[in-house]
Amino acid sequence: MSGKQEGTRERILSVAETIILQRGFSATSIDDILQNAAITKGGFFYHFNGKKELARALVERYLDEDDRIFAGLFAQADAQSDDPLQQVLLFLEQFADMMRTLQDTHPGCLVASFTYESQQLDGDVHELVKQGVLIWRKLLLARLEKVAALYSPCAPISLTAVADMFTSSVEGGIILSRILQSNEPLADQIMLYRQYLQLLFQPQWPSQP
Amino acid sequence: MSGKQEGTRERILSVAETIILQRGFSATSIDDILQNAAITKGGFFYHFNGKKELARALVERYLDEDDRIFAGLFAQADAQSDDPLQQVLLFLEQFADMMRTLQDTHPGCLVASFTYESQQLDGDVHELVKQGVLIWRKLLLARLEKVAALYSPCAPISLTAVADMFTSSVEGGIILSRILQSNEPLADQIMLYRQYLQLLFQPQWPSQP
DNA sequence: AGAAAAACTGTACCTTGAGTACAGTACACA
DNA sequence: TGTGTACTGTACTCAAGGTACAGTTTTTCT
Numbered sequence: 001m002s003g004k005q006e007g008t009r010e011r012i013l014s015v016a017e018t019i020i021l022q023r024g025f026s027a028t029s030i031d032d033i034l035q036n037a038a039i040t041k042g043g044f045f046y047h048f049n050g051k052k053e054l055a056r057a058l059v060e061r062y063l064d065e066d067d068r069i070f071a072g073l074f075a076q077a078d079a080q081s082d083d084p085l086q087q088v089l090l091f092l093e094q095f096a097d098m099m100r101t102l103q104d105t106h107p108g109c110l111v112a113s114f115t116y117e118s119q120q121l122d123g124d125v126h127e128l129v130k131q132g133v134l135i136w137r138k139l140l141l142a143r144l145e146k147v148a149a150l151y152s153p154c155a156p157i158s159l160t161a162v163a164d165m166f167t168s169s170v171e172g173g174i175i176l177s178r179i180l181q182s183n184e185p186l187a188d189q190i191m192l193y194r195q196y197l198q199l200l201f202q203p204q205w206p207s208q209p
Numbered sequence: 210m211s212g213k214q215e216g217t218r219e220r221i222l223s224v225a226e227t228i229i230l231q232r233g234f235s236a237t238s239i240d241d242i243l244q245n246a247a248i249t250k251g252g253f254f255y256h257f258n259g260k261k262e263l264a265r266a267l268v269e270r271y272l273d274e275d276d277r278i279f280a281g282l283f284a285q286a287d288a289q290s291d292d293p294l295q296q297v298l299l300f301l302e303q304f305a306d307m308m309r310t311l312q313d314t315h316p317g318c319l320v321a322s323f324t325y326e327s328q329q330l331d332g333d334v335h336e337l338v339k340q341g342v343l344i345w346r347k348l349l350l351a352r353l354e355k356v357a358a359l360y361s362p363c364a365p366i367s368l369t370a371v372a373d374m375f376t377s378s379v380e381g382g383i384i385l386s387r388i389l390q391s392n393e394p395l396a397d398q399i400m401l402y403r404q405y406l407q408l409l410f411q412p413q414w415p416s417q418p
Numbered sequence: 419a420g421a422a423a424a425a426c427t428g429t430a431c432c433t434t435g436a437g438t439a440c441a442g443t444a445c446a447c448a
Numbered sequence: 449t450g451t452g453t454a455c456t457g458t459a460c461t462c463a464a465g466g467t468a469c470a471g472t473t474t475t476t477c478t
Contacts, residue, residue, distance in 0.1 A: 008454080008455080021325070022327070022328045023235070023326060023327075023328040023329055024233055024234070024236075024325055024326035024329065025233070025236075026232070026233055026235040026236035027233075027234075027326060027328070027329045029434080029435055029436080030435075030436070030437085031435070031436095039455085039456090040455080040456050040457065040458095041437090041438095041456095041457085041458095042439095042440090042455070042456060042457070042458090043454080043455050043456070045437080045438080046453095046454065046455065047454095047455095050436080050437070051437090108325060111384075112321070112325065112384050113325045115384050115387050115388055116230070116233055116317060116321065116322045116325055116387075117232060117233035118231070118232075118387070119231050119232040119233075119236070120232055120233065120236045126388075129388055130388050130389065133385065133388050133389065154408070155404055155407070155408065157401075157404070158397065161394070161397040161398070161400075161401060162401065164385055164394055164397065164398070165381075165398060165401050167381065167384075167385060168377070168378060168381030168382055168384070168385055168394075168398045169377060169378075169381060170381070171380065171381040171384045171385075172374075172376065172377030172378060172379070172380040172381030172382075172384075173377055173381075175320075175321050175324050175376075175377070175380045175381075176342065176373055176376060176377055176380075178324050178325075178327070179320070179324055179335075179338055179339050179342050180339065180342065185370070185373055185377075188367065188370040188373065189370070189373070189374060189377045191370075192366075192370060192371065192374050192405070195364055195366070195405075195409075196401070196404075196405045196408070198364070199363070199364065199405070199408040199409065200404075200408065217425080217426085238464070238465060238466090239465070239466070240464075240465075248426080248427095249426075249427050249428065250427090250428080250429090250466090250467090251425095251426065251427055251428070251429090251468095251469085251470095252425075252426050252427070254466095254467075254468085255424090255425065255426060256425090256426095259466075259467080260465090260466075
């Protein structure tokens with residue numbers, strides 16, 4: 001494994017992701033990728049057996065990168081507070097900030113993109129996507145369980161659904177941001193999720209006498 | 210305008226929408242549509258000048274249909290209560306129910322699908338999509354303004370962002386539902402949005418002495 | 419009934435893209 | 449010095465998408 005290979009493979013993946021998020025998987029030709037990645041067809045097929053294998057590698061890379069980002073933000077949040085609720089709130093705040101300050105509008109989410117082209121992809125790619133969503137659910141759920149143990153929610157809820165609401169807010173926010181061509185809606189939606197958690201787990205007022 | 214034309218044109222649109230939501234726009238060939246709509250290539254091009262014009266017609270049809278559904282649900286809700294907050298809450302409840310009881314998993318949203326293939330489509334299609342999102346924002350915002358006039362929100366918010374949260378919850382919920390292959394997550398996310406509104410506009414407890 | 423417009427059918431054509439094959443080259447590393 | 453890795457470059461096949469258009473049926477109007 002020389003540095004050269006890793007560089008080229010990574011470059012193909014990076015370029016492919018960018019184009020696919022703009023045009024969609026099916027509309028992206030291998031030739032498009034070749035041109036932007038400054039590589040030849042032979043080189044591409046040296047690294048990937050075909051377009052479907054590229055898709056698989058893209059999802060894997062995307063989910064890994066996402067894990068890393070979330071882990072980093074949670075580590076930051078954990079360093080700032082010991083309270084489980086505060087940790088989640090800080091995480092969301094920092095994540096929203098990160099999204100708001102992106103250079104361009106958010107490029108989009110590969111998971112969502114592939115979800116709308118599922119029939120073009122192998123079943124195992126869909127399985128990967130599903131596992132990704134379940135990992136995000138698990139990540140939030142573990143945090144929310146700790147929160148719920150300390151602050152009882154002031155309304156009946158399914159913690160799993162509340163955990164999924166993170167993914168939903170991000171995916172929904174990304175769609176809004178792409179359509180409205182600004183990162184504000186995405187940041188707003190993450191912050192509204194944060195506010196929902198705040199309201200849900202706010203200390204109960206004592207009942208009236 | 211004979212019934213036959215309307216029938217054929219509508220059949221093409223209906224079939225095209227179904228296939229496009231499954232495979233994506235670019236991955237859907239005109240031949241695919243022809244086979245499922247039982248029409249020939251010539252017939253297709255009699256109705257549409259090409260694939261891009263089909264896309265345009267699909268979005269227009271989709272947004273119209275959506276308007277009709279939302280108007281119907283709000284009319285139902287308005288008949289059941291005079292309170293603006295209750296009306297929104299009833300609307301969301303009924304909408305969630307409608308989604309939950311769909312025969313198959315939700316087919317997907319054309320707006321989201323096209324958002325992830327924007328570069329394949331004409332600029333005016335993107336403009337239509339944008340107008341659609343702004344109509345949904347306006348629809349909710351008008352309701353929320355009435356609510357906010359009666360019940361002051363218990364936290365600082367942008368009403369526009371809260372209105373957008375409806376679209377975000379639905380789009381995010383649809384993605385979750387498609388990936389997890391169940392309509393529950395979509396219904397859950399709509400109901401969580403409902404709960405957020407409930408918590409946000411709940412009557413304030415009197416402050417402690 | 420008959421003309422004219424509308425609603426198609428059928429087919430031929432051109433282009434593009436996916437994927438294959440394979441011969442040659444540059445470079446590291448031992 | 450040689451051997452494997454990581455490519456480049458070219459040339460090809462096959463399938464499909466999109467388009468054009470000439471011809472045919474059906475409806476409509478008078």
